Amino acid sequence: MKHMDPILIFKALSNETRLQILHWLKEPEKYFPSQEGGDSKKIGVCVSHIQEKAGLSQSTVSQYLLMLQRAGLLEVNRYGQWTYYKRNEAALQQLSAYIRNQL
Amino acid sequence: MKHMDPILIFKALSNETRLQILHWLKEPEKYFPSQEGGDSKKIGVCVSHIQEKAGLSQSTVSQYLLMLQRAGLLEVNRYGQWTYYKRNEAALQQLSAYIRNQL
DNA sequence: TTGACATATCGGTATTCGACGATATAATGA
DNA sequence: TCATTATATCGTCGAATACCGATATGTCAA
Numbered sequence: 475m476k477h478m479d480p481i482l483i484f485k486a487l488s489n490e491t492r493l494q495i496l497h498w499l500k501e502p503e504k505y506f507p508s509q510e511g512g513d514s515k516k517i518g519v520c521v522s523h524i525q526e527k528a529g530l531s532q533s534t535v536s537q538y539l540l541m542l543q544r545a546g547l548l549e550v551n552r553y554g555q556w557t558y559y560k561r562n563e564a565a566l567q568q569l570s571a572y573i574r575n576q577l
Numbered sequence: 578m579k580h581m582d583p584i585l586i587f588k589a590l591s592n593e594t595r596l597q598i599l600h601w602l603k604e605p606e607k608y609f610p611s612q613e614g615g616d617s618k619k620i621g622v623c624v625s626h627i628q629e630k631a632g633l634s635q636s637t638v639s640q641y642l643l644m645l646q647r648a649g650l651l652e653v654n655r656y657g658q659w660t661y662y663k664r665n666e667a668a669l670q671q672l673s674a675y676i677r678n679q680l
Numbered sequence: 681t682t683g684a685c686a687t688a689t690c691g692g693t694a695t696t697c698g699a700c701g702a703t704a705t706a707a708t709g710a
Numbered sequence: 711t712c713a714t715t716a717t718a719t720c721g722t723c724g725a726a727t728a729c730c731g732a733t734a735t736g737t738c739a740a
Contacts, residue, residue: 574673
C-alpha cells in the first residue's frame with residue numbers, strides 16, 4: 475500500500491456528506507438497492523445510487539467520490555459504463571492506527 | 578467526556594501546522610525548552626513556546642490552539658499569565674476507535 | 681499605578697471549499 | 711451510426727479557511 479497523506483485524508487473527512495458515504499458503504503446492502511452488476515459488498519456501489527441517497531447533484535457526488543478515492547479511502551472498479559466505489563478497509567485501519575500511535 | 582464532533586475534529590486536523598503541534602505535544606520535553614512553570618508533560622506547553630516552534634504569528638497560533646481545544650483534542654491550563662496546552666489523549670483514543678468501529 | 685509581558689480577539693485579504701449547472705467523454709443498445 | 715445512459719470535468723459564485731497586523735484583556739512586578 476502507498477503511504478498515506480494525513481492532510482488529504484482529514485480534508486476528505488471534513489464534510490458531513492462524505493462521512494455519510496463512507497458510513498453507508500460500510501453496509502452497502504443495508505443502505506442501497508440491489509444492483510444488477512453484482513455483490514455491492516465485493517465490487518462496490520455505483521455512483522448514481524450514492525448520488526440518489528446523498529441528495530446532491532451528480533457532479534458534486536462524483537467529485538466527492540474522487541476526493542475520497544484520491545485520499546485512499548475508497549477503491550474504484552469500472553465495469554462498462556458503471557463505476558463502483560467501495561471502502562478501502564485497510565486504509566481506514568491504517569488511519570486509525572496512525573492516530574493511535576503516530577499522531 | 579462529552580461526545581465528540583467528528584467534523585470539527587477532522588477540520589482541526591486538516592492543517593499541517595496543527596498536526597505538527599499535536600505531534601510535538603506528544604513528547605513536549607523533546608521538542609520544547611524546559612519551562613519554569615512545571616512539568617510540560619503534566620501541565621502542558623505555553624503558547625509562546627509553541628508559537629516559536631511553529632514559526633507563525635502569535636495570533637495564528639493562538640487561534641489554532643483554540644481550534645484544537647474546541648475540537649476536544651487539547652486541554653488548557655491557565656496559571657497566572659500563562660496558558661498551557663496539552664494533548665487530550667482520551668479524545669485521540671476515542672477518535673481512533675471511532676474510525677475503527679463506527680465510521 | 682504604571683509598564684511589561686502573555687494571550688486572545690478583531691478586521692482584513694488571499695486562497696480554498698461547497699455546491700451547482702453545463703458540457704465532455706465513454707460505453708451501450710437500437 | 712445515432713441516441714441514451716453513466717460518469718467525469720469545467721466554470722462559476724458565495725461561504726469558509728489560512729494567515730497576518732493591530733488592538734484588547736489580563737496578570738505580574740516595580
